[in-house]
Amino acid sequence: MTTDESILGRLSALRAADLPVHGGRTMAYVYDSGRPELDELAAAAQAAYSGVNGLDMTVFPSVVALENDLVRRAAGLLGGDEQTVGTFTSGGTESCLLAVHAARTHARRTRGIDRPEMVLPSTVHPAFHKAAELFGIQSRVVPVDGDRYTVRAADVQAAMTADTALVVVSAPSYAHGVIDPVVEVSEIARARGVLCHVDACIGGWFLGHLRLAADAPEIPTFDLSAPGVTSISVDLHKYGYTPKGASIVLFRDDELRRDGYFVHTAWPGYPVITTTLQGTKSAAPLAGAWAVVERVGTDGYIELSRKVHHTTRLFIDGVDKIPGLRVLGSPQASLLAVTSDDPELDVFVLADEMRAAGWYLQPQLAYLTSPANLHLTVTAAMANPESATELLDQLSAAADRARAVGPAEVNPMLKQAAATLDPRTLGPDEATAALTMAGIGDGNALPERMAPVLAALQVLPEPIAARLLPEVISRLYRGTIPDR
Numbered sequence: 001m002t003t004d005e006s007i008l009g010r011l012s013a014l015r016a017a018d019l020p021v022h023g024g025r026t027m028a029y030v031y032d033s034g035r036p037e038l039d040e041l042a043a044a045a046q047a048a049y050s051g052v053n054g055l056d057m058t059v060f061p062s063v064v065a066l067e068n069d070l071v072r073r074a075a076g077l078l079g080g081d082e083q084t085v086g087t088f089t090s091g092g093t094e095s096c097l098l099a100v101h102a103a104r105t106h107a108r109r110t111r112g113i114d115r116p117e118m119v120l121p122s123t124v125h126p127a128f129h130k131a132a133e134l135f136g137i138q139s140r141v142v143p144v145d146g147d148r149y150t151v152r153a154a155d156v157q158a159a160m161t162a163d164t165a166l167v168v169v170s171a172p173s174y175a176h177g178v179i180d181p182v183v184e185v186s187e188i189a190r191a192r193g194v195l196c197h198v199d200a201c202i203g204g205w206f207l208g209h210l211r212l213a214a215d216a217p218e219i220p221t222f223d224l225s226a227p228g229v230t231s232i233s234v235d236l237h238k239y240g241y242t243p244k245g246a247s248i249v250l251f252r253d254d255e256l257r258r259d260g261y262f263v264h265t266a267w268p269g270y271p272v273i274t275t276t277l278q279g280t281k282s283a284a285p286l287a288g289a290w291a292v293v294e295r296v297g298t299d300g301y302i303e304l305s306r307k308v309h310h311t312t313r314l315f316i317d318g319v320d321k322i323p324g325l326r327v328l329g330s331p332q333a334s335l336l337a338v339t340s341d342d343p344e345l346d347v348f349v350l351a352d353e354m355r356a357a358g359w360y361l362q363p364q365l366a367y368l369t370s371p372a373n374l375h376l377t378v379t380a381a382m383a384n385p386e387s388a389t390e391l392l393d394q395l396s397a398a399a400d401r402a403r404a405v406g407p408a409e410v411n412p413m414l415k416q417a418a419a420t421l422d423p424r425t426l427g428p429d430e431a432t433a434a435l436t437m438a439g440i441g442d443g444n445a446l447p448e449r450m451a452p453v454l455a456a457l458q459v460l461p462e463p464i465a466a467r468l469l470p471e472v473i474s475r476l477y478r479g480t481i482p483d484r
């Protein structure tokens with residue numbers, strides 16, 4: 001019989017295959033405050049709001065009250081003033097999409113630009129490339145400074161044209177955790193009447209609170225207190241430690257925010273005004289986020305941020321002491337990218353070894369001046385000296401094992417085959433053959449050890465890799481739930 005118990009039992013059985021979301025050893029995707037009582041509070045707040053539809057703010061006024069409260073807090077934290085307004089969104093991607101959408105409308109309305117462009121550092125989050133694709137905007141990508149991984153203001157300036165609607169900078173970037181020169185770039189944009197968005201999705205809540213600590217490190221200005229910054233995104237479901245589905249995009253003034261709204265009254269139904277990309281939207285993430293932010297409070301976030309900051313510094317120093325390993329750039333937040341200078345030590349093999357030991361470090365492929373590396377996001381759950389020591393010990397031991405295993409090898413036929421493949425005409429049979437050579441068989445499950453697959457991806461020309469990846473994902477989605 002299908003009882004509640006058996007259904008919940010099956011859900012937890014399925015979950016057993018996932019990486020843990022608590023404990024801090026999954027060092028990407030999940031953010032654990034280390035305070036279990038916050039999860040309980042959030043769950044209760046979400047349950048109370050799960051049926052409320054944020055689509056119509058006129059019939060559910062409580063969603064407006066909660067959103068205004070969160071936006072006011074974010075504006076206070078990130079250099080806003082009385083003019084600052086904002087919107088609560090489902091996540092960083094939606095916040096970035098809205099900022100670009102508003103900028104496109106703004107450029108049309110105020111500058112008569114029909115074919116808007118935006119200038120993006122090569123390290124910018126893919127959400128902006130998604131926005132370019134969705135909204136039909138031409139992007140001009142600017143490479144970043146060699147081994148610092150931050151964009152140079154002069155390069156941004158050189159990439160601007162009369163059609164530039166928006167320039168984007170990151171504070172910090174996801175891949176390397178470094179902060180672009182926000183003040184310089186935003187001044188250049190301002191001088192030309194161009195908008196400037198700061199992507200502080202991952203770092204805004206963390207850095208904003210860290211700089212309030214008595215023993216705060218030096219953090220450059222990265223927010224609306226720079227006069228040229230016209231919008232900024234900050235995720236609550238990252239360092240706000242709220243349930244997933246929570247982010248905020250702030251705009252310098254109401255006119256710019258309104259450029260991002262969607263209005264449609266020319267149909268026989270109710271007049272539609274949406275402030276985000278969603279239609280019907282659950283108010284559960286909003287209520288969950290509000291409850292957690294209220295409970296932790298400014299002092300609580302300062303403390304969580306301090307702990308994370310100190311642990312990140314311990315990691316950076318410790319990693320640099322492990323033979324063969326090195327941290328890329330000078331990370332200024334709570335993220336770091338670890339590379340190997342030893343040809344016998346393959347970072348993707350290292351990731352497999354760490355995963356077998358219970359830690360998830362996120363493989364990042366080589367791109368331009370950035371070598372293959374592993375990304376670590378430090379969250380509060382593991383921000384204590386014991387966990388830091390444990391991670392460093394494990395990393396050092398796993399590096400020895402990875403050296404013994406040796407670098408992942410790529411089927412030499414794959415590289416040869418890749419040279420003959422045309423990504424535009426590549427059919428399913430050729431894709432299957434290439435994937436088999438890359439070590440991903442016909443089955444719909446991924447191999448346990450990912451290093452050979454990543455090594456294969458690394459040797460493929462980027463357009464071929466981009467053509468093959470959706471093939472892999474689409475196979476996954478042809479599967480069914482087991483044990484039915």
Ligand SMILES: *Cc1c(COP(=O)(O)O)cnc(C)c1O
Nearest residue numbers: 091092093125173174199201202
């Ligand atoms: C996480 C992140 C995003 C996108 O946010 P999602 O919440 O994953 O949609 C954008 N920019 C940066 C720098 C990020 O780290």
